[in-house]
Amino acid sequence: xxxxxxxxxxxxxxxxxxxxxxxxxxxxxxxxxxxxxxxxxxxxxxxxxxxxxxxxxxxxxxxxxxxxxxxxxxxxxxxxxxxxxxxxxxxxxxxxxxxxxxxxxxxxxxxxxxxxxxxxxxxxxxxxxxxxxxxxxxxxxxxxxxxxxxxxxxxxxxxxxxxxxxxxxxxxxxxxxxxxxxxxxxxxxxxxxxxxxxxxxxxxxxxxxxxxxxxxxxxxxxxxxxxxxxx
Amino acid sequence: xxxxxxxxxxxxxxxxxxxxxxxxxxxxxxxxxxxxxxxxxxxxxxxxxxxxxxxxxxxxxxxxxxxxxxxxxxxxxxxxxxxxxxxxxxxxxxxxxxxxxxxxxxxxxxxxxxxxxxxxxxxxxxxxxxxxxxxxxxxxxxxxxxxxxxxxxxxxxxxxxxxxxxxxxxxxxxxx
Numbered sequence: 001x002x003x004x005x006x007x008x009x010x011x012x013x014x015x016x017x018x019x020x021x022x023x024x025x026x027x028x029x030x031x032x033x034x035x036x037x038x039x040x041x042x043x044x045x046x047x048x049x050x051x052x053x054x055x056x057x058x059x060x061x062x063x064x065x066x067x068x069x070x071x072x073x074x075x076x077x078x079x080x081x082x083x084x085x086x087x088x089x090x091x092x093x094x095x096x097x098x099x100x101x102x103x104x105x106x107x108x109x110x111x112x113x114x115x116x117x118x119x120x121x122x123x124x125x126x127x128x129x130x131x132x133x134x135x136x137x138x139x140x141x142x143x144x145x146x147x148x149x150x151x152x153x154x155x156x157x158x159x160x161x162x163x164x165x166x167x168x169x170x171x172x173x174x175x176x177x178x179x180x181x182x183x184x185x186x187x188x189x190x191x192x193x194x195x196x197x198x199x200x201x202x203x204x205x206x207x208x209x210x211x212x213x214x215x216x217x218x219x220x221x222x223x224x225x226x227x228x229x230x231x
Numbered sequence: 232x233x234x235x236x237x238x239x240x241x242x243x244x245x246x247x248x249x250x251x252x253x254x255x256x257x258x259x260x261x262x263x264x265x266x267x268x269x270x271x272x273x274x275x276x277x278x279x280x281x282x283x284x285x286x287x288x289x290x291x292x293x294x295x296x297x298x299x300x301x302x303x304x305x306x307x308x309x310x311x312x313x314x315x316x317x318x319x320x321x322x323x324x325x326x327x328x329x330x331x332x333x334x335x336x337x338x339x340x341x342x343x344x345x346x347x348x349x350x351x352x353x354x355x356x357x358x359x360x361x362x363x364x365x366x367x368x369x370x371x372x373x374x375x376x377x378x379x380x381x382x383x384x385x386x387x388x389x390x391x392x393x394x395x396x397x398x399x400x401x402x403x404x405x406x407x
Contacts (some may be wrong), residue, residue: 042377042394093386094379096312100293101376109291110312116291185241185313185386226288 046101048128060159067160067171077169081194085177092181099124110186114215114223117188121179122149129178130155145215149179150198152205170195172209179211189216233262234407235272235320236399238375240387241313243280245273247390247399254404264325271330272304276318279306283316293372294365297356302328307361309368311375313386317368321407363406370402 034040070083099120100108111117118137126134140146154172162169172195180193191214198208232253238246250262250272264272279299286295287310295308303324309317322328378384378395 040394041381042374042392042398044377046373046376046380090385093313097376097379100312101372108293110293110310112288112291187314222288 046098048102056155056158063156063171063174064159066174077166080169081173084171084173085180085193088174088177088179089181089184092178092183093185094181095125095128095178096182096185099128102128111188113226114188114219117183117186118147118149118213120186121182125179125182126151129175143214145217145220147213147215149211149213150208151175151211152208154195154207154209157207157209168197170197170209172211176211179213183213183215188219190214190219191216232258232407233264233322233325234403235262235264235268235276235322236371236403237273237276237318237320238390239276239280239316239318241315242387243277244387245389246315246387247395249396249399249403251400251403251407253407255407260404262325264322265328267330268322268325268328272320275299275301275304276306276320279308279318280316282306283308283310283318294361294368296361302330304328305356307364307368309372311372313379315375317371317375319364319368367402367406370405371399374398374402 066087067080067084070080070087074080074083100110103109109116111120122134122137126132134149135152136148136150138148138150140148151172154175156172156175157170160171176193176195180190183190183193193211193213196210196212198205198210202208232255234251234253236249236251238248240246250264252258252261252263254260278301282298283295286298293309293311295310297305298308299306304320304322307319307321309319311317374395378390378392
């Protein structure tokens with residue numbers, strides 16, 4: 001508790017200060033630059049046509065650069081996978097709204113139930129990214145908050161060869177990040193989405209990858225509450 | 232008829248604000264809010280966010296229609312997939328809105344501009360109003376998706392683009 005004398009000396013000190021007025025506010029000068037053809041991103045069409053598909057070669061080249069960049073900066077396989085996951089995450093957040101927009105807006109449906117969300121990822125997201133639905137959607141038998149999406153042959157791994165000492169690495173962690181971002185954005189928080197090799201057992205699909213989605217307990221509870229409420 | 236439109240991010244943080252009036256016959260496109268409305272509008276919309284949370288899991292639609300009313304402010308909401316809310320507050324006659332019991336409204340000065348353009352606001356939950364708002368938010372949604380497609384845009388960043396603002400204003404002029 002400051003005494004009266006303290007307060008007095010403080011106010012004395014304040015009056016002693018020479019007050020310099022703030023410089024007048026500079027008028028706002030827009031720094032917006034238009035592209036030479038005067039077409040901003042707001043003038044571009046959001047719907048995709050057959051001709052605007054991206055070539056696999058250019059994607060593979062970019063993806064390769066992304067991996068090399070992160071590999072040179074991460075000491076371990078798990079660190080590298082985390083970095084790839086983080087690279088995909090913002091894409092997932094944005095893809096959700098883009099895909100909803102591409103459905104006819106009047107009939108667009110937000111995924112509000114857990115199963116809707118999973119089918120949205122399994123079907124709508126996969127079709128827009130890879131032109132086909134994912135190969136399987138399964139629920140874990142032991143844990144009620146764990147789901148698996150299976151892709152027999154992830155496109156992103158097409159040109160990736162894994163060195164022996166890093167055999168655990170699955171670069172589809174990037175896709176796992178996209179899934180995680182999309183679930184998070186839609187309000188289905190996860191404790192992480194990870195990509196795993198299915199194992200040696202499958203001779204038909206050596207590159208079979210399982211995406212493991214672990215939803216937060218609160219998400220599962222909410223879903224059951226909605227179900228109980230008849231929604 | 233005056234409108235206050237704002238975009239709310241996933242952490243209940245405002246990303247964009249825009250005030251405008253009706254452009255229907257009788258309106259000149261400018262908002263007629265009183266001085267205190269500047270903060271009251273924000274306050275009312277913020278309170279309405281609770282109502283949004285209540286209804287957002289009950290419907291799969293993006294447009295949640297009218298979610299809340301405070302005095303004669305009516306709030307319509309549109310929610311994007313990414314849990315970003317477009318809140319549109321409409322007030323048919325801001326000059327007659329008593330925000331508190333202490334400040335009584337000025338003697339019923341129902342100005343001519345306010346009276347003429349009340350078609351939509353007379354019935355804030357009529358299908359006519361809903362269609363107009365739906366048209367408006369659908370256009371804003373398109374601009375919004377384009378905005379977030381920008382690779383340099385991160386979630387919950389403020390939207391400062393003057394082109395985005397112009398798009399919102401154009402949609403407002405067309406539908407409201």
